[in-house]
Amino acid sequence: MANVVVVGSQWGDEGKGKIVDWLSERADVVVRYQGGHNAGHTLVVGETVYKLSLLPSGIVREGTLSLIGNGVVIDPHHLVKEIATLESQGVSITPERLRIADNATLILSLHRELDGMRESAATQTGTKIGTTGRGIGPAYEDKVGRRAIRVMDLANPATLPAKVDRLLAHHNALRRGLEASEIQPQTILDELLQVADKVTPFIDRVWQVLDDHRAKGSRILFEGAQGALLDIDHGTYPFVTSSNTVAGQASTGSGIGPGGIDYVLGITKAYTTRVGEGPFPTEQLNEVGQHLGEKGHEFGVVTGRKRRCGWFDAVLVRQTVKTSGITGIALTKLDVLDGMDELMICTGYEVDGEVVDYLPASQGQQARAKPIYTRMEGWSDTTAGARSWADLPAQAVKYVRQVEELIGAPVALLSTSPQRDDTILVHDPFKD
Structure with a gap:
């Protein structure tokens, strides 16, 4: 069995909640390894909706141990409030189900x-x-x-x-x-x-708890907040968060050691969004951006802030595949693209008259990066609720295959609606 790190491959808000929930049902331990209560997951279990911003996604699962690692910054008052909210929804939170790193x-x-x-x-x-x-x-x-x-x-x-x-x-x-x-x-x-x-x-030595579970062969799932492009080192600095968000932080922020990571799953939205300030080369300040935002319900779980929307940027995701060592991706919100006649994918940038295949580290160059697009035919049939490749329109399959080729990583899971069962499983990350 593999230990799996889940990382957002864009600027966050890629739909990690559903994927992490799907994985956490089969995990023995779920670890939060960075960030604070400035980002959130929405989990839908049966008819109940849980909104988490600090607690690990495994907390709503009986028999799953949830750990908050040393890489997380914890507002203790918010933690107490979030625990009380979940308990009001019938979730029992005890030291047997939740441990918090003493050195956080x-x-x-x-x-x-x-x-x-x-x-x-x-x-x-x-x-x-x-x-x-x-x-x-x-x-x-x-x-x-x-x-x-x-x-x-x-x-x-x-x-x-x-x-x-x-x-x-x-x-x-x-x-x-x-x-x-x-x-x-x-x-x-x-x-x-x-x-x-x-x-x-709830205080414990999380690194020791993880080592004990690793020795027993437990399935461990690591989840962070935000996305890799908000990483303090590898993101669009200074418009980033204050911690490392790439997959390598799972080791540092929990104390398991790099040898304990077997599979990195990059959660990737079928288009691109970001919240807050900073560069966004493929942003669409037009009816396309408005359509994506409305159909994709692009508002922040924690803040309610409206997200900026644009076309899929393969350059950025390809870069994250490398900086996070992504093994495979979970492609989400494909159904938001249903009914669009034409789709665009960014394959490179023009920066100061030069064509580049990466996002420059310079703030000024990032702001001046002009996307280079390839056009694709859209599809009129729906992908919503598809649970096999045969259920997808031919053009949707072509779009997915083009994404795989451009980013250099295969699709391991394909999400076709917010419902957990509406997922096409290509490769199980826990069986690496």
């Missing part, structure tokens, strides 16, 4: 406030990042600045005052510069102690 970093109210103040202060064109304002970036800054409050600290209240003083020495200096009032240590201490007893029962 906490998001505090001061992180959210700093996030918002910075975005508000970014008044010049092109300086806004387009964050969700949930404190993700500032929390990661404190992590690498070695002043963060971590999950394990909640279990040791006596050590908190000194840690909070060290943290505020940095943050109050920032707040003075932003003309904001300083924060008193007791405010942060009260904030932490208010939820400590609700979080501490």
Whole structure:
């Protein structure tokens, strides 16, 4: 049995929820390995819809262990709220079903406030990042600045005052510069102690738990947030998230070691979307973009923000196949393209008069990249609900085969509707 990493191959919102849910039903352990509560999964199990933004997708499955790894930044108040919401839907969440890495970093109210103040202060064109304002970036800054409050600290209240003083020495200096009032240590201490007893029962050494399950031959599924093109190193910097989102982070963000990863499944939308600021070469600010957004219901699970929409960009996905070591892809939302007379696929860019087959790292060159398209005939029949290749229109099959050829990776799963059973399985990632 293989251990599988699921990674979004574009800018996120590729429909990971359905695929992860489909896989998590057959996994023994599901691990969240990066990000925070700034992205979400929508899971549909039977007649019940679950909206998750921090908890791993396995949490709604009886008999599946869910782990939050050290690579995640955790807002403890949001965690408690999300647990309460799921419990109100009949999901029992106990330490037997959920473990949280003792060395994961906490998001505090001061992180959210700093996030918002910075975005508000970014008044010049092109300086806004387009964050969700949930404190993700500032929390990661404190992590690498070695002043963060971590999950394990909640279990040791006596050590908190000194840690909070060290943290505020940095943050109050920032707040003075932003003309904001300083924060008193007791405010942060009260904030932490208010939820400590609700979080501490779940604390564990996640790396050890994973090693034990790997030794037993358990099937382990690793899930992240956002997409690979929002990676802090390999994405469209600076319009990215504050963590590594490529598949390699599954190892670093959980502690399993790279040898524990067997298969990387890239979730890939049949067109392209992104939320927030930043370059988007194939964006369609016209009736095509409007059609894709309306038919694809392109609004964020967590924020409700409208997504920008455009044609499929094979250059970007091909690059992600390489930077994440993608073994195969799960192609989603093919049905959104039903009824379109003509489809376009980006196969390269023209940048400053030169044709390139990659996305440049330069912010300026990314903004100047002009897509080079190949045209394909669309199809009038529906793909919605198809569960075999024979159910697909011939032109839809041609489109899928063209995508495979251009990105250099095969389709392992093909999703034809939000319903979990409307999936064409070509290769089972758990049987690598």
